[in-house]
Amino acid sequence: MNVYELDRIEHLRDWLALSHQVYQAVENDLGNCNWQPIEHGEVVKFKPNVRPLVSPKSLFFSEQENMFVFDGEKFRETLPEHGPRVIFGVSACDLTAISYQDKHFRKDPYYQARRQQTLLVGIDCTKPCDGGFCRSVDAGPHVKDEIADLILTPMPSIGGENTGWWLICSSDAGRAAVSGMDLRRADSSWSSWREMNRRHTEAEFKSDVHIINGIQRINARAVPDELWERLAHQCISCSGCSQLCPTCSCYATRDVAEDTNMVRQRVWDSCLMVGFQKEASGANPAAEAGRRMYRYWYHKFSEDYVAQMGRYGCVGCGRCESTCPGSVGVHSIMEKISNA
């Protein structure tokens, strides 16, 4: 594996911006962090250890997109078109979610049109973020080689000051993207420093007993229907959890008139909505709110899905907890079901 030393992260970003559209999480005045395009030469400081409000999910699985056009006679597919892109500075939880989505959307032409043009630059987290529990669901805090093209990991700091970064080329595409850049080869000490850093970071995570217990109770089907029904009273079907969840992938379709044409769009949907499974006849297999709530968490933590997808559907980012107005995000739910 090629590993290089890097003084400033922005140098790498600027280099990649020569040939790619680069997206980076940028903090606004309110302290919220969102994915924004950064042009070559633009002076925007890179801030490590931030959790953007949203994951980069929508850069691949668009919140709303056109699928095809009907002109009255024929249907014509409308695939997204753009050049090469870089998503820069993605943390391990979000990268894990992207690899999960890669599997789900492996044959989806719209997702793949974006994904195949995208290089992923991951970054190791050096401290737990607020509400994050990636360690408990094998999704962080460090980036696994197979889920990013390039990985940034910090060199040991001196007096709290960052002294530079190691740049790990973990894929052929990553290696190709930095070829030609003036980089020093790292000596072999990087891997032991990185490993030590990981252990330090993992030791800082708060207790995850409720998460582990909750997972066990869901899989043992030990949570009574009545409790799901009671918890569901707190859900106002805002779908905030599904929107922010980096692995939620459900969508609905709708037809929109455009001049003389008809456009089929797909838009994000949520299994917590009462009409999600409702059929034209009025029959609704998921009419009960408790069943919808069970469904959501079953999809995130069931071993049945581990067998299909190779891991839990939850990557431990904690965004559902921070957005849920009804206190039924992941920590609240797992607390309640593990103590039930």
Place this chain on the structure above:
Amino acid sequence: MLDLTPQSIRLVERYEDGTDIDHFTFEPVDKSKGLPEFADPAKVEPGQFFMLSIPGYGEAAFTYAGMPDDQGRFIALIRRIGSLTEALFQMKAGDTLGARGPFGKGWPDLNGNKVLVIAGGCGLAPVAAKIDALIAAGSDPVVYFSARNEAMLVMREERSRWHKQCKVYEAVDDIDSAKGSYMHGRKLPDNLKQIEAEQGKFDHIITCGPEGMMEAVCRIVTEAGHPADHLWLSLERRMHCGVGLCGHCYVANHLVCEDGPTYRWDQLGELVVKERAIKPPAEQVDMAVNAGSCCRG
């Protein structure tokens, strides 16, 4: 890579075939490069479904009520029940729509077996092509078809043909106002008992209808000793994609569009345990009471 874009089809013919139910025939507009898969008799299996697009109104799943012929013409039995089907019922022969498919798992190959097909109301549509296939294979299926009333005895042309080709039992719930002659019994267990008394034991049973009806059928026949792994049914769920992406048709960790819609009863039973996907009816099901509340799509 999947193709989620439909191809143009033409409405060839439609006629009334039950209360608010029409019998539709479609064909691809462009056959210049051969038949598209959804209209190719070599690619479609009985029990599979296609996605029908009505531009401006969306897309929904419908079962093949008849296999495509060598001209690529295929049949659907569709009930007017929502905005999409309402728009479809305004269309006339020659109008253009869209289709893609075929999707899902069809019925298993049961040729050479003694098969009983139990259908309720519109549940006849997903089994109709299988009945044809079993007849063509010389397997002499026995059909038991039940509906709420005479007006809901759908697929009359197919049934009049089957009456000449195989044994067909018919029952209606509203027997007092019925003009034709039907089975005397109104209760499902009684009728099944009578059929078995006349026809002997069956190797396999296929059933389709409202979920409550199918659950009752499966319970009754398994209690009577029919093995659960020789019992098949077809589920209906809302579908937006047909290819396992949109997530709407979940039953536990299955997606009905890909893993179904046909299921073996014992395998579905495992899913039912996981999610209690199909609930037993609160009271004894009178076969025909619910029949007819169901239609694919």
